[in-house]
Amino acid sequence: MSIAKYIKEIGRGKEGARALDREQAHDLMSQVLDGQVSDLELGAFAIAMRIKGESLDELDGFLAATVERCLPIECMRPTVVLPSYNGARRLPNLTPLLALLLAQEGVPVLIHGMPEDPARVTTADIFRDLGLPVAQDAAGIQQAWRRREPVYIRTDRLCPPLARLLDARWVIGLRNPGHTVAKLLDPCTPGSALRVVNYTHPEYGSTLTQFLQQTGANALLMRGTEGEPVADPRRTPRMDVFLHGQPQPALSVPAREGVLTEMPLLPRQCDAPTTAVYIQSVVSGEKPAPPALLQQVECILHSLRRLPIAITDRDERSA
Numbered sequence: 001m002s003i004a005k006y007i008k009e010i011g012r013g014k015e016g017a018r019a020l021d022r023e024q025a026h027d028l029m030s031q032v033l034d035g036q037v038s039d040l041e042l043g044a045f046a047i048a049m050r051i052k053g054e055s056l057d058e059l060d061g062f063l064a065a066t067v068e069r070c071l072p073i074e075c076m077r078p079t080v081v082l083p084s085y086n087g088a089r090r091l092p093n094l095t096p097l098l099a100l101l102l103a104q105e106g107v108p109v110l111i112h113g114m115p116e117d118p119a120r121v122t123t124a125d126i127f128r129d130l131g132l133p134v135a136q137d138a139a140g141i142q143q144a145w146r147r148r149e150p151v152y153i154r155t156d157r158l159c160p161p162l163a164r165l166l167d168a169r170w171v172i173g174l175r176n177p178g179h180t181v182a183k184l185l186d187p188c189t190p191g192s193a194l195r196v197v198n199y200t201h202p203e204y205g206s207t208l209t210q211f212l213q214q215t216g217a218n219a220l221l222m223r224g225t226e227g228e229p230v231a232d233p234r235r236t237p238r239m240d241v242f243l244h245g246q247p248q249p250a251l252s253v254p255a256r257e258g259v260l261t262e263m264p265l266l267p268r269q270c271d272a273p274t275t276a277v278y279i280q281s282v283v284s285g286e287k288p289a290p291p292a293l294l295q296q297v298e299c300i301l302h303s304l305r306r307l308p309i310a311i312t313d314r315d316e317r318s319a
Contacts, residue, residue: 001031001036001037001038002078003032003037003041003045004033004041005029005050006020006024006027006028006045006166007041007044007045009024010011010042010045010049010051011047011048011050011131011236013052014051014052016295017048017051017052017060017191017306019056019057020055020058021056021057021061021062022057022058022060022061022064023061024061025057025058025059025060025062025065026061026062026064026065026177027061027065027253028061029043029062029177029181030061030062030065030068032045032165033065033066033067033069033161033162033165034069034161035161035164043168043172045176046168046172046174046176046177047117047174049176049223050174050175050176051243052164053179053212053283054177055195056208056210056211056214058162058177058186059177059180059181060211060215061210062180062181062208063181063184063185063215064175066159066161066162066178066181066185067185067186067187069159069161069162069175069186069297070158070159070162070187070199071137071157071158071159071186071187071262072138072155072187072189073110073141073187073189073275074142074188074189074219075108075140075188075189075192075193076105076264077108077192077195078107078108078192078193078194078307079107079108079109079145079188079194080099080102080107080108080110080193080194080196080300080304081100081110081111081185081186081187081188081193081194081195081196082095082099082109082110082111082112082196082229082230083111083112083182083183083184083195083196083197084111084112084113084122084123084152084229085114085166085179085182085183085227086117086120086224086226086227087111087117087120087121087123087125087226087227087228088120088121088226088228089121089226089270090226090270091226091232091233091234091266091270092121092270092278093120093122093226093228093230093264093270093275094225094228094230094233094265094275094277094290094293095111095123095125095126095151095228095229095230096111096126096127096130096132096231096276096279097230097279097282097283097289097293098121098230098231098293098296099111099150100150100279101285101289101293101294101297102297102300102301103125103148103149103150103282103301103318104283105297106148106272107152107153107301107304108145109153109193110141110150110153110187110188110193111123111127111150111151111152111153112152112153112154112155112158112182112185112187113155113182114166114182115153115154115156116264118169118217118300119208120226121271121272121275121309123152123222123228124152124171124275126211126275126279127152127273128271128272128275129272129273129276129300130280132150132151132152133147133149133150133151133152133155133252134151134152134153135151135152135153135157135162136153136157137157137312139232140153140239143295144208146287148210148254155182158185158187159187161176161187162181162182162185163176165178166178166179166182167299176197183197183198183229183275184197185212188202191218191307192307194218194219194220194300194303194304194307195218195219195220196219196222196229196230196300197217197219197220197221197222197229198221198222198224198227198228198229199213199221199222199224199274200223200224200226202247203220203226204224205223206297208221208222209240212242212245213242213247214229214245215245216244216245216302217242217244217245218242218243218244218307219241219242219298219302220239220240220241220242221239221240221241222237222238222239222240222296222297223237223238229283230296231290231293231295231296233264233266233290233292233293234263234264234266234292234301235255235256235292236255236256236288236291236292236295236296237253237255237256237292237295238253238254238297239252239253239299240252241303243303243306243307248303248306251299251302251303251306252299253296253299255303256292262290264288264290264291265287265288266278266290293311
């Protein structure tokens with residue numbers, strides 16, 4: 001098989017390229033993930049999409065093909081999914097703190113991401129220093145949830161072909177649609193989870209808003225902190241909630257405007273050990289949590305209450 005016919009459509013430059021429909025995008029990504037394309041084709045696909053950008057139907061098809069090849073995670077209760085794919089460069093990576101604050105409220109939290117980045121501090125690094133569980137399979141995720149702990153799973157355990165696609169970045173030198181798909185990936189029982197979807201460039205927020213509406217998603221959409229799905233601890237960002245694709249203004253949070261009068265207490269360095277010590281001090285109550293994170297936690301909790309899951313007698317006995 002070959003994806004040449006698709007490259008011919010998407011590779012005509014920013015002005016001449018044509019978007020694929022959902023079925024074509026699904027077929028293209030399926031071939032890519034299944035290793036049915038040459039390295040040359042993979043590079044052409046990555047560069048063409050980088051220049052053109054993804055349409056809504058293309059994102060839908062790409063994501064659907066990825067979910068089909070993903071480890072399925074059964075959820076008995078409303079769950080929060082935190083895709084963590086950027087890590088920290090200047091500010092501490094507080095995705096693990098968000099996960100722990102939610103777990104303290106009894107929420108099952110699943111974080112997935114690539115464990116290593118030579119230029120950034122990943123969530124996996126901090127999970128290791130905190131002694132938090134890193135699951136190898138679905139059973140490990142369920143065990144962590146029974147202990148009321150947040151759990152991390154590497155992308156190569158959750159969806160090996162997606163991890164291979166993401167690793168192409170280190171050869172090609174550019175991100176590809178796999179990185180967008182990873183930040184949208186929800187492996188949980190359909191309808192059972194709330195994804196925290198983040199963006200770095202404001203114009204992409206509009207595209208993701210349309211995508212979440214078109215696909216009937218349950219999600220919290222926000223501008224992330226250096227690409228992580230956690231509120232900037234210095235200033236509360238706008239948080240838009242979608243349930244079944246419908247915007248929920250009553251559950252959403254406006255951005256904090258105006259001049260900051262007080263800065264939260266944050267570690268001066270963002271390395272994993274320092275960040276882990278800070279997170280432990282917040283979780284233990286020794287230090288206050290950044291108000292922006294507390295607002296994010298409250299926003300998520302209110303949203304989850306609107307996300308009922310029917311629990312059978314068998315589920316109640318096994319919970």
